[in-house]
Amino acid sequence: MKIEVYNDWDHVNKAEAEGENQVVLAWDGEYRKGDVIEFSGLETDRFYVIKVDAAIEESFVLVKTPNILYTVPFYEKKTSYNPLAFFGNRHYLSMRRARDHEIAAYKNLALNPFDQHDVEGVYPHASANVETRGEAVFAARNAIDGCLATLSHGEWPYESWGINRQDDAEFKLDFGRPVDIDRIEIYTRADFPHDNWWTSARITFSDESSQTLELDRHTTEPHVFEHVDKRGITWLKLSELIKADDPSPFPALTQIEVYGREHS
16 A cells, blocks of 8 residues: 655655555645645555544545545635645655454444545545535535534534525435444534524435435534434435525535444
């Protein structure tokens, strides 16, 4: 396995490290626009734990590609990240194969701070049919990055999935493999009076079943849905998002957490 840092336009190597079961890359230097972090030598359909920056939590991910190209975010694209991420002249990255107890554990199967809009073959992955003005602070990936700050909107730590006032907005969470789930927690943004909120939503699963979720005007607490009892699903989708009767046109999703285990 190998981690490399280079600039996409000239491929001049800035740093690299290799390992058999684990790679740690600590390097001195500054990231520049166009820099790419490449994770290579991966086994497909295997679980890994990846830390892309010291200021970003580790991610437990399923990898279905031998190489991952991670674009270092800059300018507007960086506004949904901790300002300390990818900043300064000393950096720490790591990658290792997930351990058996991590794979078997009951956990939040949605969590993936490593997720990016254009990264393919890495799961869980969030996507949507709309993201407000295409801005990073309203991207679908924000809803699975682990950040639970609901009382404002915009730059980190208040990033969220924004629907651009679109009534047919849909959010999809792809697990990349079958999982068994029994609990879903949803954090809706609560920057009142700027925000509206959803009174209900339709959640559809890959087995073609669906149910209506009743929501209310929560602030910092999640909407908790227990005893979901879905087995072997590979994705879920939120749709039919019904706004409350409120003057604001701006409801948004701060975070979705989906608890369960690998399918047995």
